[in-house]
Amino acid sequence: MKVVLIEPRAALANVYSQIPMPLLGPLYLGTILKNHGHDVAIYKEDVYTPDYSKIDADIIGISILTSTAKRGYEIAKKFPREKVIIGGVHASLMPYEALQYARQVVIGEAEEVICDMVEGKIKDSLVQGKAVENLDSLPIPDYSLVQGMKSLRIRPISTSRGCPHGCSFCSVTKMFGHKYRFRGAESVLMELDVAKKQDIFFCDDNFVANPQRTRDLLARIIPKKIKGWTCQVRCEVARDPELLDLMHKAGCRVVCIGFESINQKTLQAFNKKQTVTQIIDSIRNFHRKNIKIHGMFVLGGEDDTAVTVWDTVRFALKEKIDTIQMMILTPFPGTKTHDFLAGENRIFTKDWSLYDGQHIVFRPNLVSPKELQLNVVRAYCKFYSIYNSLVLFTQLSFRNAFFRLMGHCIVKAWKNHNRDLYWIRNTARESVKQG
Ligand code: B12
Ligand code: SF4
Incomplete structure (x- = not known):
């Protein structure tokens, strides 16, 4: 066929x-x-x-x-x-x-x-469908099937599926379940051998959900001398200095961490099971081990205001988080966030193309949709400013300077595409008519 x-x-x-x-x-x-x-x-x-x-x-x-x-x-x-x-x-x-x-x-x-x-x-x-119980039975993905892809710069490798946590905004557990299934080290090493000189992104939602298996895997990766890989982790991982040592030795240079919020009430409402103090400790511990951080935040929880947005960007600058992503809370179907906001009749558009974490699609509790949207964009501009990029450049932090500049260009392009934020006016108006 x-x-x-x-x-x-x-x-x-x-x-x-x-x-x-x-x-x-x-x-x-x-x-x-x-x-x-x-x-x-x-x-x-x-x-x-x-x-x-x-x-x-x-x-x-x-x-x-x-x-x-x-x-x-x-x-x-x-x-x-x-x-x-x-x-x-x-x-x-x-x-x-x-x-x-x-x-x-x-x-x-x-x-x-x-x-x-x-x-x-x-x-x-x-x-x-059926959850794959033995992930080692899966083949190594064949990238030659992707048409027009001349080279794969960053290779996503999945070593596990599922997550034992239950954050209210996240689709992962509905899709892959709470049970954490993982590949054996042998199977992962085989894929790393195929990856050769590509940058590796371990795209597991939670690379360290089972610390012992991660330790075993890292011990096997160390002799491979792979440099510069990235993975996604929760902040509590940083409580274990030995594990951080192993991660660094095995070549981990960047971690993407779901900090989500610096507003403790929002963290609780998201069921994130972490505190702001833990977030700060994790940033410092990772930096101490020379591992860079991509901090991921979600703005727009019930207790968030425009001030929360600015507190977040100030926090990121003060704590010297290397790069950040500020997603606007998005009620993805099947999530608790969706059920709650739909129940309150606060979702004002079902235009799925806007459900990308960069567009507001519901009425927040303490701030207007437009105010939240604009403040997030402006806060992005502050973090990814040319000035901040130049400062990093003079401090010889070339990687971060480059990413700030890249972020600056992306935000600029985003603003051009979303000139006048017309969709908020239109969709909010439509929902008022319907309501
Ligand atoms: C790697 C990743 C990325 C990468 C690359 C993804 C890409 N090309 O779009 C990057 C960083 C770029 C990214 C970006 C985004 N991502 Co992302 N990402 C992931 C992550 C962590 C892994 C994806 C993956 O490879 N999964 C493993 C494979 C095996 O699963 P799968 O693709 O779903 O495929 C299985 C089934 O779905 C099904 N299936 C899939 N396709 C098909 C097709 C057919 C015909 C059939 C029959 C079956 C089938 O069978 C597959 C095998 O079992 C997932 C989380 C997750 N665990 O999936 C989030 C996830 C997919 N991302 C998510 C989101 C929200 C985004 C962003 C909007 C923003 C953001 N903050 O991440 C953007 C949107 C990008 C876009 N394309 O518009 C959400 C999506 C929620 C939703 N309801 O849509 C997820 C689920 C994370 C979450 N926390 O909820 N992402
Ligand atoms: S946000 Fe991360 S920790 Fe929370 S349920 Fe989703 S994958 Fe798990």
Whole structure:
């Protein structure tokens, strides 16, 4: 069978459109299908968008996040419905919506059902996927399937699935469950061998959810002398200096940490189970070990105001966090945040293309939507200012200076794309009319 898998681009300007890192879902599925003898091509639209009218395939598989769902449905409409199957986080959370555009939709992980679906052995329209119990059974993703991808600068490697925590805004546990499943060190090392000179991003949601397995894995990575990898962790990891030593020795140079808030009440409401003091300690401990930090914050909780936004950026500058991401709280379907805000009738748009953490889609409690949106953009401008970049440059902190400059350009491009913030006026007005 000829199978085309598509990762749609985000409809609106998105910081992440600049990072040509494919989602692993289509790659795992494509590799499994190829190994079963199917003819597979993957299109990641941010890398290369084909002329869909010229695509001749038996099956069109589309992978959607909430932010890419609108574009995904547009693509689906270009093909006969009986050829289209849809999966991904958004399809798993909104299966009936996705089914309007496809003959079949998979809910959850699809590795164990994809071949039977493509070969017509599963005929249900809603196909319940299955959590892969033995992650070592998965193949190493074959990037040569991604059309137009000349080189892969940053290679995402997933060593685990699931997360034992339950943060109110996060889709991960609904999709991958609370049980933490992880690959054996051998299987990860094999993939690292294939990765050779690429930069590695361990894209697990929580690389250290089981510290002992991480220690074992790091001990095996050290002899490989891989330099400069990044991973995602929670801040409590930094309480263990030995683990940080091991991480550094194994080549970890940047950690992405979900700090989420410096407002203790918001941290509690998010069910984040961490304190502001722990956040500060973790920043200092990681820096002491020469590991840089990408701090991830979420603004717009029930106790947040415009002042919280500015407190956050001042905090990031004071604590010398290397780079930051300030997401606007987004009620992704299936999350507690969604259920709460929907229950209060405060979500004013279901335009999924705005659900990218950079656009406000609900009425916050203590601040207007527009005020929150504008303050987050302005706070970004402050952190990623040319002045701050120059200061870092003079301090010989070239990497951070470069990222501040890059951030400056991205925020500028974002502002151009979102001139006048028209969508807030329009959508808020629409919701008033409907209400
Ligand atoms: C790596 C990553 C990124 C990377 C690259 C992702 C990319 N190319 O878009 C970067 C950093 C760029 C990124 C950006 C963003 N991300 Co991100 N990201 C991830 C992360 C950590 C891993 C993705 C991954 O590879 N997963 C592993 C694979 C195996 O899972 P999968 O892709 O879902 O595939 C399985 C199933 O979904 C299904 N499936 C998938 N596709 C298809 C297709 C068909 C046809 C079928 C049948 C089945 C199927 O089968 C697959 C195998 O089991 C996930 C969290 C997670 N655990 O998934 C968040 C996650 C996907 N990101 C999320 C978000 C919100 C974003 C951003 C909006 C902002 C942000 N702060 O991160 C942007 C949007 C980017 C965009 N494209 O518009 C949310 C999405 C929530 C939602 N409801 O949409 C997630 C779930 C994290 C979370 N905390 O909730 N992200
Ligand atoms: S935000 Fe991170 S720690 Fe919280 S549930 Fe999601 S993946 Fe787990």
